[in-house]
Amino acid sequence: MEENENKLASSVYTRIKNHYEALRSDIGHDQRRSSEYGFANCKCCMTNYPDIQSVWSQKNYKFLENAYDPKDCNDANSHLCVHPNLWENGASNHLSGVFEVLKDKIYQVRGYDMSNITFVRSNPNGNDAPRWFVMDTLMSNECTDAAMILFERYLRQDLLKSTYPDYMLKGSVVGMIISHSHIDHYGGMETVMDYFIDPKNPDNKGKIIENSDDEDDGKNTENAKESKDDVKKVANCFILAPAGFYDHAVSENVYLGNAMGRRASYQYGSFIKPKNDNDLCGEISIGIGQGQSTGKPSAVGRPTIEISENVKLQLDEIVVECQLTPGTEAPAEMNNYILDYKALWLAENCSGTLHNLYTLRGAEIRDAKAWAHFLMEAAVKYGNDAKVIFQSHNWPHWQNDTTGKVVNKSVPTVDIRNFIIETAAIYKYIHDQTLLYMNMGYKMNEVADMLVLPRGMQKNWTLKPFYGTPVHNAKAVYQKYLGWYDANPIHLQELPPEQLAKETLRYVMAGSREKMLSMIGEDIAKGNYWIAAYMSNQMILSGDCDDIADNVRNLCATALRQLGYQSESGTWRNAYLSAAYELVNPKLQPDQDKSDQLAQMPPETLLDYISIFFDGELAAAKVDCDKVLAVLKDNNYTYFTFVVKNGAILYYEITANEYNSSKSKIDVTFDELKSVAVGAYKGKCGVLRDISNALINVASYKRFKYFDIVGRHDSEVMVRNGKTFDLKKEVYDCIQLLEKYVGKLENEKSVVVLSNVDKLCWHNYYQLLKKDTRVTLDGDFFIPGDETMGIGNDGKFMQYELYYTLYTLYRYLYRSYLKNDYGYKGNNFDEESFAKLKQSIVLLETYVADYYLGDSESKVYFEKGDFEAWRYLNNYTTPLLEQSPFRIANFFKELYKRYKELSCEIKSTVKNFFLESIKGNKEWIKVYNASHSRIQCNNVELNGVSQNDSIVVDVAHIKDVAIVESFYETGKEKFVTGRLVYRK
Ligand SMILES: [Zn+2]
Ligand SMILES: [Zn+2]
Incomplete structure (x- = not known):
């Protein structure tokens, strides 16, 4: 038993990581809980932890009621075996019962399944007994039934006690709205229908009733459509769902039911539920709920109306607006705005967590750009008006009052418009950055490895990766646009996993590079071309065979050539032979004379183009705007809401009136906008200038234009006159050049002057590393637009310039080593110090963007939590009341030093x-x-x-x-x- 416990305990790496995360999030110590826990806990009307017929139970999650305690101990039940943020999400989802969204009007039962069931009062006026419509059911009928019984109990015992002590929910439900085609939103349909007000009513059951005031029904339909609000009345017993609901619900659950079901059990932790109320080593939360119920879901029901346009509907006595959001979280999905209550239902599009662009159970890829677009639409249409947003997972968020003050201190609040925009921004950021890296030639796993969320996103509790993660979402974007194939023809027809594993092991057992080489030769002789190509390609990619590179590349090319000669497919033959060619010849890329593509674009496409090539990671802290934009093209204006948030550029088309009524306008010609798109804007608008400065003209860097397809990135970067460089080696040599001067810096204001020889060298490096390859940014970084001020251009380095440059060079070489599972740890550090060293680099790097386009006097303060995390990583024990900010030079010096230590550790053993x-x-x-x-x-x-x-x-x-x-x-x-x- 004890042995078993030890196996389950968290390791020192895990404990450091989780302790650090708890400090960063400012939770745990002194029983502190997250702000989201405050939202989840808010407005609880009736607490009840369900335990429903063995299909759903909250009873073993009781441990989550305790605040996270990062007390370090090697114990299987230490809280440190759970990520502190996930703990808070689990704790929030554990809260179960009836919750108020809007008093007397909107209630939710939460914690009764992975999703929420929501009741909206449909007759707010008059003295009739309350009637309701339901927004989304739970996943199973058992859970839905239990939730409805609980809600009825609440109504009888509390809300309606004085007026209707015998209130019956049955017969009081006028209809339901199903937000989208996922089973956790319609699985309880049959149960809800049992509560319908008049299930036997044969007339117009749940259908649109034409304007009842019109005597001559039918003739006046056109007028009715043009009437002021064009509100269509819907008869009772309605089931509303977005267009395509039925087909998508059927296809998703039937075509791949077996595959998805089996796969989903991993995603939802179906077999690792906590065994008792103090079992911390199993499932905690799935980010949008505590898990899935296992009861019986309804078969997909036919909606009485599938909504196919954005309409306003009168449901019983209130008006509800539909905003279709196809291609977001589900292929058929819609948001709703309840006009009478100023309450915005965001379906599953804005659920207080980063959601999935790809879901682990397997499903078609979701469209990040569409997702961001429809959230922008919701923000523009309803963001300024809505008093509360609520959805079918997690908890509501209430609006600040107009002066930004909190109305009622017990209710946490947000700026709703901003809240929605920030959620839109994370999908747009992941989309745009992924496309940027794809354009630079990086492959799926490389893109996912490189993508870093700006600190503004990292720190936002409602964007945490509880459900979707930046890693698998970036891969989803890659998959959507480029698919599974990374263009290396060796991956056209890989061996299946088991056979590949056998082959890999056969080679590994050989024991040395020389033996591997001779095995590759033997495999070629035997006609085993694929495995020969694959293994030689592995040797090339490792970078550890550079001294025998020619030999390996020739073998790889030989094998690929034979694969090409055997191909019946012309495209496969070409791919194999092209790869073989490039392995032994310089890389080629046709120089097409392109027409001015940008000029042909409509303004919104040009804005897309700009946002893709905008370096969001670096510009995140600097560029922030919420304005309206008018673009003049061919004598026509197009108007947009134009937002730059946390490194993402977002826009949404608006009317001239909306544009004119705004106070902060940007008015540009199409040509000016085009100059932004190529990083050459010289106009007066500060925002556009900043964006232009942070734009990467990918194709102008040969490093990206001739990116590697079969070989190692940057091992042969071609720059001027066709000369090739091994960029990593050049970076390394440049470090040696500059490090000679580190010791010559005397104080913060001091400047080092390069010797004449070194100055010449540096000018060559400057050209290579900045202008040709964009390894370092320097000049643009600190003093945008002034080419003469490039770092070291004058043969002098300010202290911050030298440390910054060294940092970027080290980062280029060692960034990937920050991952726990990569980087060979030497024996010089103990585990704890090494883990803390890596983590401290990661933390500091979240502040690099703060300096982008800044100046040499910039200072950096750590945000709340980060300072404590920093102290923890550095083993500072003395209490400090105030942090002293980093000056720019010291900040980059810290980064430089730590990267240097990391490099020493990595290199000390392996090489x-x-x-x-x-x-x-x-x-x-x-x-x-x-x-x-x-x-x-x-x-x-x-x-x-x-x-x-x-x-x-x-x-x-x-x-x-x-x-x-x-x-x-x-x-x-x-x-x-x-x-x-x-x-x-
Ligand atoms: Zn969904
Ligand atoms: Zn859902």
């Missing part, structure tokens, strides 16, 4: 890299400070004992002094730097 002396003579230094209390150095004399090898010195072990062969002094602080060389 035997050591610090090499730069100055010849030994000198005495005092070590006051070094990040993580450790310094990596060479030929050290520590406390009187000489070490001939490279070691890491724990500063705590230095009594007075240490002798280090290579070091530099900077002001008060002394730390070791040097250059890394490979010693066999």
Whole structure:
């Protein structure tokens, strides 16, 4: 038993990661809970934890009622085996019972299944007993029934006690609206229909009734349509659903029912539910609920009306507007605005978590761009008017009052328009950044690895990746636009997993590169071309066979050629032969003389183009706007709401009147907008100038234009005159050049002047790294638009320039090593220090965007939580009341130092890299400070004992002094730097 417990316990890496996350989110310590928990807990009318006929139970989730406690212990039941944010989401979804959305008008039963059932009062006026319509059912009839019984109990015991103590919900439901084609929204349909007001009424059952005031029904339909609001009255017992609901619901659940069902059990944790109320090692939450009920769902019912346009409907006594959102969370989906209550139902489009563009059970890819578009539509149409937003998963959010003050302190509030826009922005950001990286030539897994959410998104509780994640959503965008094939023909027809595993193992067992090479040769001789191509390609991609590269590439090309010769498919033959060609020849790309594509675009397509090539990650902190935009093309104006939020550019077309009534306008010609799209805008509008400066003209960098398809990225970057560079090697050499000057910086204001020889070298690097390949940004970064001010252009480096440049170079080489499962940890750090080192880089990097287009005087303050997380990662123990901000130079110096430590650690074991002396003579230094209390150095004399090898010195072990062969002094602080060389 004990052994079993230990296996389940969290590791030191896991505990550090989760403790850090708890600090960052400002929860856990002193029983602090998240703001979202506050929303979820708010306006509870009746608490009741369901335990329904073994199809649904909340009873084993009781442990989530305790606040997260990041107390570090190696115990299977330590909270640290759960991500603190997921804990809060689980705790919020555990809250069960009847909740008020709007007093007397809208109620939800939550926690009774993965989704919510919502009751909207349809007769707010007069003294009749309340009637309701239902918005979305739960997943199964059992749960839906239990929820309706609970709601009825609440009405009798509390809300209507004085007026209708014997109130019956049965016979009081006038109809239902089903938001979309997923079963957790219609599975309880049959149960709800049993509660319908008049199920036997044969006339107009749930259909649109033409304007009842018109005597000559039918003749006046046209007038009725043009009447002011064009509200159509719907008869009782309605079932409304968006167009396509029935077909999509049937196809999704029938065609692939078996495959999706089996796959879904992993996604929903069907077999790992908590075994008792203190079992923390199983399922916690699925982000949009506690899990799925296992009761009996209704068969898909036919709606009485499928809504196919955005109409206003009168349902009983209230008016509800329909906003169709096809292609968002489901192929058929709609939002609704309840005009009488100013309440906005956002279906499953804005559910307080990052949702799925691809769902793990498997489904067609969802359209991130459409999703963002329809949320922008909702924000523009209803965002300023709505008092509350609510949806079929998770909990409502209430609007601040107009002055931005909180009306009722017990109710947390948001700015609803902004709330919706921020959700739209995350889908748009993931969409646009993915397309940007795809255009640069990165493959699906590379894009997912590179995509980083700006801090504004990371910190937003309602955008956390509880359900969808940026990683699998980025892959979804890739899949939507480019599909499964990454253009490397070896992947056209891969061996199935089991056979590939066998082959891989056969090669691995060979034991050495030389043996692998001869096996590849043998496989070619035997006609096993695919595996020969695959294995040689692995050797190329690893980058660890550069000394035998020609040999490996020839083998790979030979195998591919034979595959091509055997192909019946002309396109396959071409792909194999092209890859074979490029493996042994320079890469080619036809230079097409393109017509001016941008000029042909309608304004909205040009805006799309701009948003795709906008470097959202870097510009996120700098560019932020919420304006209206008029674009003049061919004497016609097109008007948009134009928003830049957290690195995403969003727009939505509006009318001239809407444009004119806005206070902050941008008015541009189409040509001006075109100049933004190529990063050359010189006009007066600050926002457009910032966007233009942050635009990446991908095709103008040969690094991207001739991106690698079969080989390793950047191993042969072609720049001027057809000369090729191994970019990683160049970056490495450039680091060596610049690191010589680190020690020469005396204080914050000091400037280093390069020697004449180095200055010449630097100018070449500057051209290569900035202008040709965009590895570093420097000049544009700090002083946009001034080419002469490029870093080091004048042969001088300010302190911040030098550290910034070194940081970007290290980042280019080592960024991927920050992942836990990548990067070879040496033996110089203990697990805890190494985990904290990586995490501290990740944390600092969320602040890099704060400097984009900033200036040398910029300072950075950590946000709430981040400061505590930073202190934790650095083992600071003394309490501090106030944080001192980072000056720009110190900020980049921290990043530089940490990346350097990371690189030392990675290189120390795998390739035997050591610090090499730069100055010849030994000198005495005092070590006051070094990040993580450790310094990596060479030929050290520590406390009187000489070490001939490279070691890491724990500063705590230095009594007075240490002798280090290579070091530099900077002001008060002394730390070791040097250059890394490979010693066999
Ligand atoms: Zn759904
Ligand atoms: Zn759902």
